[in-house]
Amino acid sequence: MSVLHKILVVDDDPVVGKSFDRVLTSKGYAVITAQNGEEALRKIGNEHYDLVFTDIKMPGISGLEVAERVKASQPWLPVVIVTGYGSNANEARAEAAGVSAFLRKPLTPQMIEETAVMALSEHEQAIAAPPAPVSAEAATEADSAAEVKKSAREKVKDIALFFAAPFIGLAYVVAMPFAAIGMLAWFSAKALVKKAPIVKTIALFFAAPVIGLAYVVALPFVGIGMLAWLGTKALLKTK
Numbered sequence: 001m002s003v004l005h006k007i008l009v010v011d012d013d014p015v016v017g018k019s020f021d022r023v024l025t026s027k028g029y030a031v032i033t034a035q036n037g038e039e040a041l042r043k044i045g046n047e048h049y050d051l052v053f054t055d056i057k058m059p060g061i062s063g064l065e066v067a068e069r070v071k072a073s074q075p076w077l078p079v080v081i082v083t084g085y086g087s088n089a090n091e092a093r094a095e096a097a098g099v100s101a102f103l104r105k106p107l108t109p110q111m112i113e114e115t116a117v118m119a120l121s122e123h124e125q126a127i128a129a130p131p132a133p134v135s136a137e138a139a140t141e142a143d144s145a146a147e148v149k150k151s152a153r154e155k156v157k158d159i160a161l162f163f164a165a166p167f168i169g170l171a172y173v174v175a176m177p178f179a180a181i182g183m184l185a186w187f188s189a190k191a192l193v194k195k196a197p198i199v200k201t202i203a204l205f206f207a208a209p210v211i212g213l214a215y216v217v218a219l220p221f222v223g224i225g226m227l228a229w230l231g232t233k234a235l236l237k238t239k
Helices: 014-025 037-046 063-073 088-097 109-128 136-195 197-237
Strands: 006-010 030-034 051-055 079-083 101-104
Touching (some): 030 037, 037 051, 051 063, 079 088, 079 109
Parallel strands (some): 051 079, 079 101
């Protein structure tokens, strides 16, 4: 055996522990014993083990409770129940805890060795097994969910464009005439100033109110249009 596996045997009968030690040590395993559940849990919490054999009926914590606690804290660690007090209820509880096997006394060396090989082999296969591939059905469901999300995003974009378009159009319709009036007044004033500098003050006097009115009236609508446009662009960029 290339790798030395460490096995914990839990039984309040020293003879049982010696039997496991004699059988498994000769096959290359390292066997450690514990005489009750408390000692077993303490050792499992402080040391690494590859397999646990435990009797059911012991003073204090029973072997079934040991199995349940071990599988709850270290579900990868195989546990084998060994008992001379087998019952359907005990077997059902052991199976629910996730034990690897349920052995009834008296045990033979062959039973001990074969059970150890079986439990360790299952443990190693479980660790080495690659993750399960994604099924075709799961992949199809994922694709469908992605399509639904994409469709929802497209609907949001359409709704945003639908509500933004009137505001943008209104801003242009209302603002453009005033902007044009302001521009005409400005260019006219500049032309008059070039031809007759003397009338510069008069031209600016009459042009300034018109330009100011154009800005005052047009800017809110331009602002609304810009806000609508920028808001729509932000929504369109949303993924």
